[in-house]
Amino acid sequence: MAIDKSMNVLIVDDYKTMLRIIRNLLKQIEFNNVDEASDGAEALSKLRTGNYGLVISDWNMAPMTGLELLQEVRQDNRLRATPFIMITAESKTENVVAAKQAGVSNYIVKPFNAETLREKIEKVLAHA
Numbered sequence: 001m002a003i004d005k006s007m008n009v010l011i012v013d014d015y016k017t018m019l020r021i022i023r024n025l026l027k028q029i030e031f032n033n034v035d036e037a038s039d040g041a042e043a044l045s046k047l048r049t050g051n052y053g054l055v056i057s058d059w060n061m062a063p064m065t066g067l068e069l070l071q072e073v074r075q076d077n078r079l080r081a082t083p084f085i086m087i088t089a090e091s092k093t094e095n096v097v098a099a100k101q102a103g104v105s106n107y108i109v110k111p112f113n114a115e116t117l118r119e120k121i122e123k124v125l126a127h128a
Contacts, residue, residue: 003125005030007053012036012043012069013087014061022056022087028114029121040064044072047079053128054121059088059095067102074103083124087112 009031011022019036026034035050037043041064043057055073059066066086073079083105088095091109099107105124108116 003122004053006033007031008033008035008051009054009056010035010037010043010046010050010052012038012040012055012057012061012066014039014058018058022117025112025114025117026056029118031121040066040069040072043069047073047082048076052082054125055082055084056117057084057086059086059090059099067098070099070102070104081128083128085120085124 009026011019011034013019013022023034023036035046037046039061040057043055044064047055057066057069070084070086073082073084084103085106085108086099086104087108087110089110096107106120108120
């Protein structure tokens with residue numbers, strides 16, 4: 001299945017360096033329409049006013065966590081089907097379970113590389 005690499009991708013992380021890393025990894029795999037938000041609340045606002053084909057969000061942020069953002073997205077009729085990849089430094093089983101129950105599309109544990117990101121995006125978009 002061909003993936004539309006021109007889609008708008010929203011990356012969400014409260015750590016500027018991580019936003020830059022994810023943006024660079026996306027660029028390596030030819031996703032160039034990348035927008036960013038520094039927390040879940042800002043991301044939700046952008047999602048509600050924009051048109052994004054994919055969300056890649058960090059889990060651990062304040063004031064709204066990635067999990068809370070995911071829950072808000074899944075409760076919004078217009079956003080519900082948006083593919084959502086969660087990034088975390090922790091691979092705790094209960095976190096994976098919580099994210100799955102909230103409707104996460106896929107999950108990436110840090111550190112990761114462009115190839116891992118590409119694989120996860122392809123899996124998610126193939127089922128979208």
